[in-house]
Amino acid sequence: MAATHIVLLGPPGAGKGTQAVRLAQHLGVPHLASGDLLREEVKRGTALGLKAKGYMDRGDLVPDSLIIEMFMGRLDGAKGFVLDGFPRNLVQAQLLDTAVKVERVIHVKVPKEEVIARSIARRVCESCQRPYNLISSPPKKENICDNCGGKLVQRNDDSKEVVERRYNGQYQSEINGLLNYYSPKNKILREIDGRRPIDEVFQEILRQIEN
Ligand code: AP5
Secondary structure (H helix, E strand, O other): OOOOEEEEEOOOOOOHHHHHHHHHHHHOOOEEEHHHHHHHHHHHOOHHHHHHHHHHHHOOOOOHHHHHHHHHHHHOOOOOEEEEOOOOOHHHHHHHHHHOOOOEEEEEEOOHHHHHHHHHOEEEEOOOOOEEEOOOEOOOEOOEOOOOOOEEEOOOOOOHHHHHHHHHHHHHHHHHHHHHHHOOOOOOEEEEEOOOOHHHHHHHHHHHHHO
């Protein structure tokens, strides 16, 4: 039987969000993306959003206390999930384990040069958050979401400088701790090559959650 409690790890722009949407639809489970939830808080101007915005715009991790407050309650009673962007460090991974049983952790590996190129060309729907790419997956109509007709925008943190900072800072400094944490755990960790086309990456993820 396929795993249904899934965590996606990877650098900024690796394709976690792209794959998480498909995977969640395929499995019929919720897709929970900490970055999307934070951007929603920023858009609504909540106290949490106001506190988080500076960290996000600079490309730094938002403090654990804010993320945990926002994220953990959403897992209550979940019969399955695809987590995208959470956990981001050891503290978050350990906390997650106190609430749910993670069945598979997929690390989508993509080199820095490629994630910078992808992120600069990324556009997202401001209504439904669906990601597009001006090079690899453009919308059918310029600047309009195929899914909901919403307007496509560029994220504040998708400049070359900020993506480099997210890659060198939050990703490089936390990923080894997460990989070490998950690798001895009943072989739930799988590493896949995220440089391939979107459909091929998806097929590989499906193989990895089946066995
Ligand atoms: P978050 O929104 O999670 O950003 P991220 O991890 O940097 O990941 P991205 O959303 O940039 O990329 P992705 O891997 O989802 O790629 P996508 O599918 O869009 O976090 C933003 C900020 O919030 C953080 O910097 C931090 O401040 C804060 N934050 C979030 N979670 C936190 C946490 N737990 N703790 C603390 N702080 C937290 O794809 C990218 C582009 O490539 C798209 O244009 C897509 O169309 C294209 N693409 C995808 N796959 C392929 C492919 N195979 N080939 C070619 N193009 C592709």
